[in-house]
Amino acid sequence: MQTQTIKGYTVTEEGYYGNFGGAYIPELLYKNVQELTENYLKITEDHDFKTELNKLLHDYVGRPTPLYLAKNLSKKYKAKIYLKREDLNHTGSHKINNALGQALLAKKLGKQKIIAETGAGQHGVATATACALLGLDCTVFMGEVDILRQAPNVARMKMLGAKIIPATSGTKTLKDATNEAIRYWINNTDSYYIIGSVVGPHPYPDMVTRFQSIISKEIKKQLVSLEGKEDPDYIVACIGGGSNAAGAFYSFIGNGVTKLIGVEAEGKGITSGHTAATLKVGSTGIIHGSKTFLMQTKDGQITEPYSISAGLDYPGIGPLHAYLCETKQASYLSATDEESLTAAFELMKLEGIIPALESAHAFAVLDKLKFNSTDVIVINLSGRGDKDLDTYLKNYK
Amino acid sequence: MTTRLQQLFTKKQDHNLSLFITAGFPKKESLLEIIPILESSDCDMIEIGIPFSDPLADGPIIQESSTLALNNGMTLDLIFKQVKELRSKTSKPILLMGYLNSLLKFGLEDFYSACFDSGVDGLIIPDLPLIEFQLNHESFVKKYKLDFVFLITPETENKRAIELANNSSGFIYLVSSNSTTGNSNKNTHDLNKKINELKEMGLKLPLLIGFGIKNAKDFENACGSSNGAIIGSAFIQLVKNSNDLKKDIPQFIQSIKTISYDHSIK
């Protein structure tokens, strides 16, 4: 294993992106994480593994997902706006790209018991689906609050054969579900933990980024036939932990052309005390085994985030994004609950697409950006909004 | 110069009992009440937990104590203030155990120098990786004459265990089973075998066993081939349920050590 350099950034052997990343785990997890670190590239770069995964992504998930020119949205914002339709994936979001990859990897490692955390339930559903397909046992940790606000996904996971364990500590959301999953992993080292975003100890951020990189690899190819060029002027993606954004940015990082825009959840406003905009209000520290930006008090206690969107309701961010932000290779904006709801309703009316609340955050910054009429914009539509109907109905005026 | 920990293990090689209590639990000032009781009882070492919002390696009892301590307003500054006040009242080794994020936010050198100033003897930071210890912590640990203790588990390969021991001072902490704190050992590993293997490989550092030790029987088992054991969750549970710490703590310690006394008489 060596340091890998990808255009624009380097991941060291210990999993550092500049000062961020690493594996800050108790010795109790060392053996499991080490096993993964030693094997993830060996297995995932193997020709047969790639063939098997690509076949599943094609036949089962439905990839490649379309890159759709949103004419009505383009007209309104006076630029050429394409949507990368991750919402059309089987299970309804980008999360399946990673869940299937890791489930297959777990199988190659001889693991039978899978655990996962979930916020919006999309990663939980994707993992439960991959486990059903591959014949693996699945246990999903989910915050009690999220179980209530994402009820359809809870029902789907159960029907897919997963066991749901409610996380009852903290604000009972994604951070707490992740804590519980990690504790369970410590107590059950024969299980394999499928982390759902580019967070956690090395090698997860790098591994999940790689599984999600298919998003930007496809965009590149699709743009060549649609626009006669590989690189768009903008890529816009929402950020919870940052996996759909990492996948959408991947092939464009450091190309000198594409402006990479990540959108965090501002909740009720940056200064409201009810926000999940980690890069705006956070500072460097350790969360879930990774050195990165996180929301914390002056004493280093991790604070409780807030967002209307369960998938963005996380007080940290993947170390790759902390690094891209620090080195100014990507820009990070934020959108409030209100702005995101407005953007979601606009997308429904203009394009006939109901986005996930998470993805709606990416659309909410369109009127904050200044485009030239010839600019090519790609918005990563990370998921569909079926799971959010309750919230939409409550807020529909 | 020898540290208090080194002095302890020179004087007493077996049946050392270390008790763990979260600072600020159950009340903000509880350390000031509990530690003097420990001083006058048959406890050999004191571990103070730095309360943290997200203690990943801890089971429900220590988690709950942390949450309560934080709600009480406990901070690292206050811990140092209380330890400084207590230092004149006890000669027993005092260790701080906590998560790396608390140290980072406090500032590493500030943290280690505050340990020195207040009279803390050693540190246990379970989520600090060895390489980061060597790069950013070791020099401060030496500069401020502190001991630093790494954890090993039954699943830690022997070669790595020796490396972790070589980077530790005072003692090495052997976790009784791969679990979060307070869990009863589901799979009883053959710790004696592990310890003997490590000794054969040249382990000289004293070794204490912790996690899931609750009573006299557990304590006696743990002391079989180690230098003693650490009790956390069970002690916190006792403190939580007690109306009379002055009576209950010494009684608890006595109950833990009963078998070992019988043993030594025989």
Ligand SMILES: Cc1ncc(COP(=O)(O)O)c(C=O)c1O
């Ligand atoms: C549709 C959708 N988009 C985005 C996210 C946020 O995660 P990430 O930032 O890792 O893409 C989630 C998480 O649940 C999601 O369900």
